[in-house]
Amino acid sequence: MLTMVIDDSRAMRLILKRIVAQLGFDVVEAGNGQEAMDYLKTNVLDGEGEIPGLALVDWNMPEMNGLEFVTAVRAEPRLRGMTLMMVTTESEQNQIVRALASGAHEYVIKPFTPDAIIDKLALLGLVPNGVAA
């Protein structure tokens, strides 16, 4: 499955990339929501590239934050198949509710263990249950 890892920290992108790569997922990285939207526009909406099945999205990023990215993806019918998981330090209840109401499917709070990510992916049916890091 093609997975977008969207975070302004290269270190965090690498941590997430390692987790999903070991599950056999292919990874595309973006440093913020705008970069991710640009990739989707060029490669998917205006091109013939594969629609990512999953995006792991940070919240606080420059240019376009994670919530804005989720909203933009949900506004595009051709991207309906993308599963969106917020991976962020934002832990206020109202922020979580906002993200889920905007179209995020799952929410993981940093710091996380690899198993926390994999467990959420299993809940979403993207990996078999019982797969551990």
Place this chain on the structure above:
Amino acid sequence: MTTQPTVEDLKVIAEQVWSSYLDVDGTSPLLPVAADKKVIDVTASVSVTGAWRGHVLVSCSEAAGKYVGAALLGIEFDDVAEEDVADALGELANIIGGNVKSLLPEPCALSLPHVHIDGSSGRYPAVTEVCHLDGTWRDESVTVTVLESTTDLAGAKA
């Protein structure tokens, strides 16, 4: 009455962060004691605005900053560049700051991290220290500090 973060809170947060990213195998935890020589070469900070206003700083020696970069980026210590330290320590401040924010009154917003690699810890005018955690990691000093703004925003606008 506002509940303020304490040094015990910082210990819990730091332990979670270290066990998740910096000490995954449990062999080099952050010890909650001041290093023999407290050195501040690098500081990453995030600001909190809203119902509570202030800053969360993560300061450390140059070597500790390189250890953080090596651990998070999966590269050798000697290969860690300045930009690697800035990225990794900025993310560390983001995660620790976000977890501190979860202890504060809502609603609050967290800024993007700022990293000072020139030996300064940045300028934070009109603040008072809420708490700090002096730690030692791999024999190097690491300090987490929470500062609260003392300016009256409503008064300043008047």
